[in-house]
Amino acid sequence: MHEHEPNDWKKYVIVLFITSTIFISGLWLSNYLSNKKIDQLKNIEDKISVDLMSSETQFSLLQELSCKDVSTTVLSSELNSLADKITFSENNMGNDDSNVVSLKKYYSLLEIKDYLLMKKITERCGQKSIFILYFYKNDKCDACTKQGYVLTSLREKYPNLRVYSFDYNLDLSSIKAMTSIYKVSDNLPAIVINGKVYNGFKTIEEIEKTFPELETIKKPEDTEVKKSIPVKKKPVITTESTVAPIIESINKN
């Protein structure tokens, strides 16, 4: 019928070659798509950067004019979605992937700029907004994970609450400047509200108790939260309610 070919080395080698080709293709495809994703993130960050700069410029130009002319926070939802994507990439590609680290740095800078700008606008235009700066670390910090859940949940409850999250260990001078300004120690998680530092895990109730003014920006009963995105460690910022009236006024004009 047929002869055995127990020692057909050629075939073992050919199969090895085919299998290796399949493997390399798989790895290449995965790498290609990862790069696509990184590119997409870079594009989003660039766009946000341009938007931020435009808002800053607009704000400076229109200092003399009324608040309703300032369009600042078109980028809010983009920052939201960016945070999700960065978290996803962190989980998939690792915390120490150089692309992820650089995207995180960029993201953190954008957050800081947004924070500074929003603070100015809030002060000048009398918006009711509360800012939380949240410092976490990725390694060996279960409390940070929990704090992330708490802040995400709070953000849903109080849409005008703006949470900016920063990786304490990210090698970025601006973050280091912030931690030294607010004297944030490495006892994480830490949150900074109205310039005051609170170390260690804080429950929703504790935060609400410490900041009764949160009540003033509570979500109206009839307003549905448009989206709720649980994030492992980085709660994302939202500005929908802050932005809405401003954008509305712009549209009217």
Added chain:
Amino acid sequence: MSLVYTIIFYMFSFISVYVQIFFLLTFLEKRHSIVKNPKNLELARYPTVTIAVPCYNEKDTIVKTVESLLSLDYPKDKITIFLIDDGSKDQTWEILQSFDNGKNVRAFHKENGGKHTALNLALKKYTSEFFGCLDADSFVNDQALKRIIKYFELDPKTMAVAPSIVVYNPKNILQSAQKVEYDMAIYTKKMLGFMGGIHVTPGPFSIFRRKVFDDLGNYHKAHNTEDQEIALRMQEHKYKIDHCPDAFVYTNTPNSVIKLYRQRLRWIYGFIKNLIDYRRLLFRKKHGAVALFTLPSGIVSIFGVIFLSLTVVINIIKFIFTKVIQIQTIGFSSLFHLGYKFEWFFINTKAALFLSIILYILVIISVLIGRKMSEGKVTFSISILYFIIIYSVIAPFWMLRAIYNAMISKESSWTFERRVVKN
């Protein structure tokens, strides 16, 4: 840790893909050599054959088994049937006696001693040129014997021929899943046959030349998998084993998870123990494909399945753990979060995913080729999905248990399994 994990994952999936590609390449290369026997196949000579049927508590299936042997399309004076009751506790012995005609069907009774002792009793008494065994839970197609003997006729060096085992009348999802597995085995077995790498001559209707037992001796207990041991013994002595894809044997398969579990526990346990007994064969070039291919890939598949399943279990535990923490921290509202929006960005594009998909595709191709070989046509059915899902979930259990049992040398007995399977 994750680096170690990644390396192990790639290693297992590389070997699995390698094995599947090897089969596929063999198939493409040899597909025209797969002999299709004509309906009215005739042999140049009809040699004498003895078929032994070892029985333990088989009253429900034995009649069909014996009747199928009696209806074989083969000269009646050339076949002898030995029905051996291995100390059954039911009416098996009475039924066997009713078939005994004092000529070509003989019934023997002995104290219970295990399947190998029943077969050895038959080996002591047989006088024919060929010897085969048929498990009492199976029955044969009337053309099976002729087609198998044809293989011996065509190649005098062929020492044993294994049949194609088909699941008889699958009634539930579990049996349908097993049918898919058996269909795939028809293909892989034939490919191993081409390579000279068959490591089992299955209990249902493998036929041997007399020379095998004359030279190599009787069946061994072999951890209740004597059909694996005899094949490995033959491979060690370079006795050629082939596979006849169109010699069909129909077998009753376990109809519940626990029965399947017991059967597979015995098989895998036997595989591991026989592998340990025959470890001298491993990676020895002179022992051919069984040493370089079949046994190593068997080892890899056991550990691969366990590894992948543990990964899934660990991920599920992690997920539950995260959810519990979430609920503890912010209450039950967290359960209603749907997570990420659906966007291509959030689709997993890890290489592991692509490799798993490729592996599944290769497995499905194997099943389809097996079906083509057994049924003559390629049919895609939902049972392929049952097979993949059910086996992914339950196979790790019997594999882990078999490894554990092998470490503490706890054998699962044939008779015990029989009792469970049959009653």
